[in-house]
Amino acid sequence: MERKWWHDKVAYQIYPKSFYDSNGDGIGDLQGIIQKLDYLKALGIDILWISPVYPSPFADQGYDISDYYNIDPAFGTLEDMEQLISEAKKREMYILMDLVVNHCSDEHEWFEKACEDPDGEYGNFFYIEDRKEGETPCNWRSYFGGSVWEPLPKNPDKQYMHVFHKKQPDLNWENPKVREEIFKNINWWLDKGLGGFRIDAIINIKKKLPYKNYPSDREDGLCDLALMLADAQGVGDFLKEMHEKTFKLHDSFAVGEVFNAKEDELPAFIGNDGYFSSIFDFSTTSYGKSDKGWYDCRRITPDEYKECYFQSQEKIGDMGFYSNIIENHDEPRGVSYYLPEDGLCLEGKKMLAVLYFFMRGLPFIYQGQEIGMENLGILPLEQIDDISALDQYQVCVDAGFTPEEALKIVSFYSRDNARTPVQWDSSPNAGFTTGIPWLMVNPNYREINVKAQEQDKNSLLSFYKQMISLRKNKDYKETLVYGDVIPFERKRHNLMAYHRKGEKDLLIIGNFQKEPQTVTLPSSVKRVLLNNYPQLSQEGNTLQLCSYQALVLELV
The missing domain is CATH 3.90.400.10 (Oligo-1,6-glucosidase; Domain 2)
Structure with missing residues (x-):
């Protein structure tokens, strides 16, 4: 695999509307991001992905773009964006923007x-x-x-x-003039100094033509779009052209939102000279999802979570790099989604972080993840902002659930969980704004916030800094970035462990349960590089793992 400038980096996603409000209007903005760049640099971040800040009617939170060449006044000005790019460069950080080109706004x-x-x-x-x-x-x-x-x-x-909202008409990629306009815009932004793009919903650009009906899967007589996408051939031609005419010219970083890529497609997507630099590994977030609706989704178990990661790594091998996540702006909070109820504690949050962060690939951290922000809990229907959640509420009711049951289901999966304002401190509105926040602040902000954790060496924030520092450590970087992933004790219940083997032999291990577990190591421990407990119970090569204990060990 050809080595790239971004392989050893750590990325961070900003949902700007909820990040930091610099002017008191209740909406996060570009100047707010600029004011927090030093915080992000101290955390160890190299790449910042900024969710859409283009002019938009906000039918779908900015993913309905009415002008690809400007900035929405809610977030600032084009000059603010140029300042953000410039200030980031001073700190050796790269800015990614969201590229939303399957559709535009009906007001474009x-x-x-x-x-x-x-x-x-x-x-x-x-x-x-x-x-x-x-x-x-x-x-x-x-x-x-x-x-x-x-x-x-x-x-x-x-x-x-419109495959999304009716205010998001799909662009016709079959038309060369459409592609020409899109590529022109991409290069315009890259010429301004962007480090690259996260590419939204890109597989949807290829439709099954001529149009074709598929078997319906609900009483509405309609079918899930996955059937059409699996049938549509030729998206690679569009993606290859985009790569050749834009990203490749600038050596930029392009990460694609691609669901369910087949193993034989991976070389074209993210191999040497692939369409993208990387694609997100959605295997854990997609697991247990149902075409019927959120009411039919099933929570992933720790053993299934482990298998999703291992199977993804086996598929990709050393062909390319995944981008690894536990949450983003479209998912519930990772700690609330993946951890059992008794694991929603400091040790559990640290364990979940370790297990994903040291997997081969580029780690992405979503805003607030580094302090362990959690789901909101059950909300009144009138307080739900997420249009997907409102649609799914009706799907639940139509399926026979009571309003109370439907509300419980959609509150858990709602995108609002990830979009609540970042909790900076314990002051009113979590220090996010001096005005009225556009979306409610999680009531637990007095206990979970950046300021409190910056002053606590045992906090989750401090632990994330340690993880990032370890990944960049000159003695371990080669192994943690490029080393092989080899599962260890794969069949053990509620234990997730894997080697990173390269110059060193590192073992990442997590006890995914409240009860202690005993593990016998394949060789002796040379050094404990990371531990979410102050102690390690060890007799020879046998470890006694505490509740939700996580370790990074260097083996002899």
Whole structure:
């Protein structure tokens, strides 16, 4: 595998609306990020992925973009963005922006022109079809519920496609002019000094044409989009062209949001000269999900969690790098989702961090993860902001659940859990804003916040700093970045352990349960590099692991 500049880095995702508000309007902004760059540098962060800050009507929290060349006033100005890029460079940090090009906003000038003249140049920027007697060209279901087809504004005899929200019309990548406009914009931002992009929902750009119906999976007569995507051929042609005409020219970092990539596709996606530098490993976040809805999803067990990671690593080998996560802006908080109830404690949070962070690949930390921010709990329906959660609430009720049961289900999976403001200190609104926050602050901010943890050497924040420092340590970096992943005691219940083998033989081990476990090591311990307990119970090569204990050991 060809070595790249980003392989030994640590990345951090910022959801700007909830990160830090510099002007008291209740919304996080670019100046707020600039003010916290030194905090992120002290944490050890090298790459910052900023979720969308482009102008938007915010039908889907900024993933509906109305102008790809500017910044929404809620977040600041283009000059603020240029300052952020400049200030990050001074600290040897790289900025990634979100690239959202499967669709744009219905308030983008392209779509407005398409509505004025569906048969003109801009009509071909989208998927627009005739509408006869209310029939749709196919029975695909939008990710947010309902048909992907919507009547075209000002044109009752026409309809357009949206695989997400109806205010997010899909761009027609089959049109070379659309691709040309997108590539021009990517290069414009890279010329400004961006380090690269996170590419949103990119597999959706290739549709099954001509349109085709699939067997319905709910009473609405519609089908999950996964069936269409599995059937659509040729997305690689678009991705290769994008890579050649943009990312490759700048040696930029491009990480793709790609679900369910097949093993034989991985070399094309992230091998040498692949479409992307990396793709996220969603194997754990996707596990147990159901086409029927959130009510039918199943929580992943510790043993299943372990197998997801090991199987992902076996698939990729040394062909390329995954980007590893335990949470992002679209998922519940990782500690609330993956840890058993009795594991939602400091030791459990540290253990979960160790097990993912030292896996081969690029570790991504989501804002607030480093202090162990948790889910909100059950919210009143009127306080839920997430449009997916509101759709799934109705799906639950339609499936026969009571309103109380439906609320409990959607509160657990809601994207609002990850989007609550970062808890900076114990002052009102967790120090996020002097105004009224756009989304409620988690009530536990007095106990869980950055300021308290900065002053505590045993805190989760301090532990994350230790992990990052270890990954960058000159004696261990080669092994932790490029070493092989070899599972250890793979069949042991509620134990996740693996070697990182290269110049050194390192063993990462986590007791994924409250009860202690005894483990016999394959060789003696040369050095304890990391321990989430102050002590280690050891007799010869036998360890007695405490409740949710995690270790990084150097073996002889």
